[in-house]
Amino acid sequence: MRNSSSTPSVSSRRSFLAASGVALTGLAGSAAGQPPAAPPPRPAAPSGVPDKGPQIGDDHRGPCVIASGNGPNATARAFEVMSAGVDPSEAVVAGVKLVEDDPNDTSVGYGGLPNEEGVVELDASVMHGPTHKAGAVAGLRNIKNPAAVALRVLQRTDHVLLVGDGALRFARAQGFKEENLLTPESHAAWLRWRESMGADDWLNPEERDWPRPGRKSLEEFLAEEQRQSRVPGDGEPIPFTWGTIHCSAVNASGDVGSCTTTSGLSWKIPGRVGDSPIVGAGMYCENAVGAAGSTGRGESLIVNCGAFSIVQFMASGMSPTQACLAALKRIADNTLEKRLRNERGRPNFNASVYALRKDGAYGGACLYPGGSFAVTTSDGVTKVHPCVPLFDAM
Ligand code: GLY
Numbered sequence: 001m002r003n004s005s006s007t008p009s010v011s012s013r014r015s016f017l018a019a020s021g022v023a024l025t026g027l028a029g030s031a032a033g034q035p036p037a038a039p040p041p042r043p044a045a046p047s048g049v050p051d052k053g054p055q056i057g058d059d060h061r062g063p064c065v066i067a068s069g070n071g072p073n074a075t076a077r078a079f080e081v082m083s084a085g086v087d088p089s090e091a092v093v094a095g096v097k098l099v100e101d102d103p104n105d106t107s108v109g110y111g112g113l114p115n116e117e118g119v120v121e122l123d124a125s126v127m128h129g130p131t132h133k134a135g136a137v138a139g140l141r142n143i144k145n146p147a148a149v150a151l152r153v154l155q156r157t158d159h160v161l162l163v164g165d166g167a168l169r170f171a172r173a174q175g176f177k178e179e180n181l182l183t184p185e186s187h188a189a190w191l192r193w194r195e196s197m198g199a200d201d202w203l204n205p206e207e208r209d210w211p212r213p214g215r216k217s218l219e220e221f222l223a224e225e226q227r228q229s230r231v232p233g234d235g236e237p238i239p240f241t242w243g244t245i246h247c248s249a250v251n252a253s254g255d256v257g258s259c260t261t262t263s264g265l266s267w268k269i270p271g272r273v274g275d276s277p278i279v280g281a282g283m284y285c286e287n288a289v290g291a292a293g294s295t296g297r298g299e300s301l302i303v304n305c306g307a308f309s310i311v312q313f314m315a316s317g318m319s320p321t322q323a324c325l326a327a328l329k330r331i332a333d334n335t336l337e338k339r340l341r342n343e344r345g346r347p348n349f350n351a352s353v354y355a356l357r358k359d360g361a362y363g364g365a366c367l368y369p370g371g372s373f374a375v376t377t378s379d380g381v382t383k384v385h386p387c388v389p390l391f392d393a394m
């Protein structure tokens with residue numbers, strides 16, 4: 001699973017920028033001649049939200065793309081596309097496509113972990129700052145790139161959210177190709193999960209008499225014979241994810257766009273929809289303020305209007321990191337169900353959130369250490385940074 005990678009990754013797009021004549025030094029002098037408003041002074045943190053001091057991204061100005069930690073390739077690609085003049089809302093869709101197409105990311109698109117019936121169901125949303133319009137799909141089957149379908153909802157319909165069979169029929173009508181989204185690895189992981197449930201008719205490895213002692217199984221024989229890629233065996237751990245990719249961008253004119261795409265909670269009840277396609281939960285933007293998005297336990301982000309809260313906190317003058325921490329504090333304070341709290345009364349799950357202000361300042365925060373975010377800054381350099389944790393430990 002690569003949805004929570006914290007390995008630093010750096011790539012330079014300077015040569016591209018030099019070739020394309022993109023300004024490297026912030027928003028001033030943008031082609032559209034609409035420099036974003038000066039950043040507000042840094043206010044004191046609201047009650048109960050720890051003031052973690054100055055953070056990476058506070059002082060950044062100019063074009064920028066931010067994503068969850070699994071998205072350094074996505075931010076680099078989105079920045080490249082945006083620098084060529086493409087709208088930020090379309091650029092982020094081009095960026096996340098790389099992760100949707102990647103069979104090794106088990107939280108998004110092709111290779112995403114399926115629902116409890118072994119069927120991959122994808123959620124995605126996109127928002128366009130200048131028109132404040134959004135498009136989204138939920139529970140979409142058989143289409144590898146739900147973010148691109150969400151963009152078509154935004155651009156070619158009067159609606160915001162299409163679900164299930166209606167979303168699939170719309171995607172077909174728009175010319176998207178249907179394909180099997182299970183990889184051999186995600187199918188094998190689902191089988192291991194299904195067989196581990198116990199107390200039903202699916203036999204787990206201990207309950208089975210196969211393969212026979214000293215015998216090679218037919219499956220192993222065929223795998224060797226066909227030289228197939230290795231599929232995880234029975235003894236390997238069962239993966240689990242709420243993983244997702246979020247990506248937001250601001251261009252030199254201060255226009256913002258935002259996108260989140262996911263296969264959602266692994267082994268979910270068919271039809272379960274997370275925060276990712278919910279405008280204001282998994283992503284949100286306002287062109288006068290900035291953009292935000294989330295990854296992690298979707299149910300908690302929905303009931304706390306996660307991404308909307310972050311943008312509102314930025315509108316009140318908080319830095320992107322402060323705004324993220326304030327939204328996470330709201331989630332922690334509103335986690336009241338006993339089964340979701342640990343012995344310290346804190347959430348027993350993690351969530352990460354990301355924010356990008358109109359002037360280019362950016363930041364990311366998580367409930368507990370472990371989250372990370374990718375960013376491509378105005379100099380075209382891509383890096384992965386740790387999110388600032390609200391709490392130091394669970
Ligand atoms: N954040 C992704 C989900 O809960 O579906």
